[in-house]
Amino acid sequence: MRVATQRWLEQDWGSGWHPFTDQALWEGEEWPVIVRGEGAYLEDSEGRRYLDANSSIWTNIHGHGHPKLVEAIREQAGELCHSSYLGLGNARANELGARLCEVSGLERCFFSDNGSTAIEAALRMELQWRAMRGEARRRVFLAFENGYHGDTLGAASLSGVGRFFEAVAGMGPEVRTLSGLEELAGVDGGEVAAVVIEPLVQGVNEMRVWPEGMLRDLREWCDGAGVHLILDEVMTGFGRTGELFACQVEGVVPDFLCLAKGLTGGCLPLAATLTTGEIYEAFKGPGRTFYYGHSYTGNALGCAVALASLELCLEEGFLSGVRAKGEVMGEFLGRFEGLRGVRAVRRVGMIAGIELAGDGSGRVGRDVCGQLREVGVLTRPILDTVVWMPPPGASEGDLREMGEKIGSILEGVMKPAGVDAKL
Ligand code: PMP
Secondary structure, three states, rough: OOHHHHHHHHHHHHHHOOOOOOHHOOOOOOOOOOOEEEOOOOEOOOOOOEOOOHHHHHHOOEOOOOOHHHHHHHHHHHOOOOOOOOOOHHOOOOOOHHHHHHHHHOOOEEEOOOOOHHHHHHHHHHHHHHHOOOEEEEEEEEEEEEOOOOOOHHHHHHHHHHHHHHOOOOOOOOEEEEEOHHHHHOOOHHEEEEEEEEOOOEEOOOOOEEEOOOOHHHHHHHHHHHHHEEEEEOOOOOOOOOOOOOHHHOOOOOOEEEEEEEHOOOOOOOOEEEEOOHHHOOOOOOOOOOOOOOOOOOOOHHHHHHHHHHHHOOOHHHHHHHHHHHHHHHHHHHHHHHHOOOOEEEOOOOOOEEEEEEOOOOHHHHHHHHHHHOOOOOOOOEEEEEEEEEOOOOOOHHHHHHHHHHHHHHEEEHHOOOOOOOO
């Protein structure tokens, strides 16, 4: 091991604290220390190269080190890295806000820093909007079983996955959890402020896909009940589904659209909560100010790279390319589906999950991802589901290499001794 690698590992074991991680298992383990990225590849401090099969926790869109994105950051850094968006504007944030409104069909853009705060801002806007209209009864948020919307108190309260909200249960806004649209029949719409959903596919719920038309039906119910629709496109935004936003697959325009992760192409932390003119207008005047915001709101570097990334997403051939590459992933998933030990495969665009037969502890998922790392493919499981969500900008060749490597590990791991894997 190189001296530098040893030093970085010791610093990490001695001082680091990683998110969602059992540090008892982390300390002393030789995890890769990533030092470089290029296209679909990441490279560690030992010179080993890995295909980034989960887009660096679902953030990367055009590949690492994309020259246009690097240039946008470099150029902006030469002009201005950050100035306050409180009491001032800045050129890039102003441009990006206008551009995001254009492409989403919404009318106002509020910036923050990450997916959780994009959701938190929507919740706070919604609650204040209802209060300002004197709709005191409408305080309830509807959310979905096994949904995930982030870790701030409000966002975590919406979570339908126990391990993410147990520690703060009951401390946030009032939330009612539904398993599907059929349960709307039993809901008193007059109590509901808004419904929050991850459109088309629930990421943390092992990439479970909603039935076709569900989002359209939900929009219709919201319209009928005077309830707002908050879409969490933190994971699905910026082309992964084959449209710029997942809601566009079903022709739905929400009342709030929450964006983060891929907004900057996966380069810098930045988020946006977009909303309608009707909601925005209510916040004008004395006593109506939206008292919410963060020091790095509208960060110029983040906005500059987000503008450049968005232009790449809108280039001809980008979205059709995602759809075509999704089909290539589909071919591999079709093969995996037949393997012993693969319980199910799921895919929307270039978002896929391979659910393995496990005991629910996540041991099989961890084991398979560990073996994938050994053959140069980086991803993380969700329980026993292996996430395959490469950067939409990855080449077909990169995808095929990932597919072959994932296949080889699944065939090896899943084949019980003496039994041929059925392909
Ligand atoms: N919403 C969804 C759908 C997500 O997948 C995530 C993160 N995995 C979040 C919100 C929270 O985003 P962040 O981690 O940037 O706070």
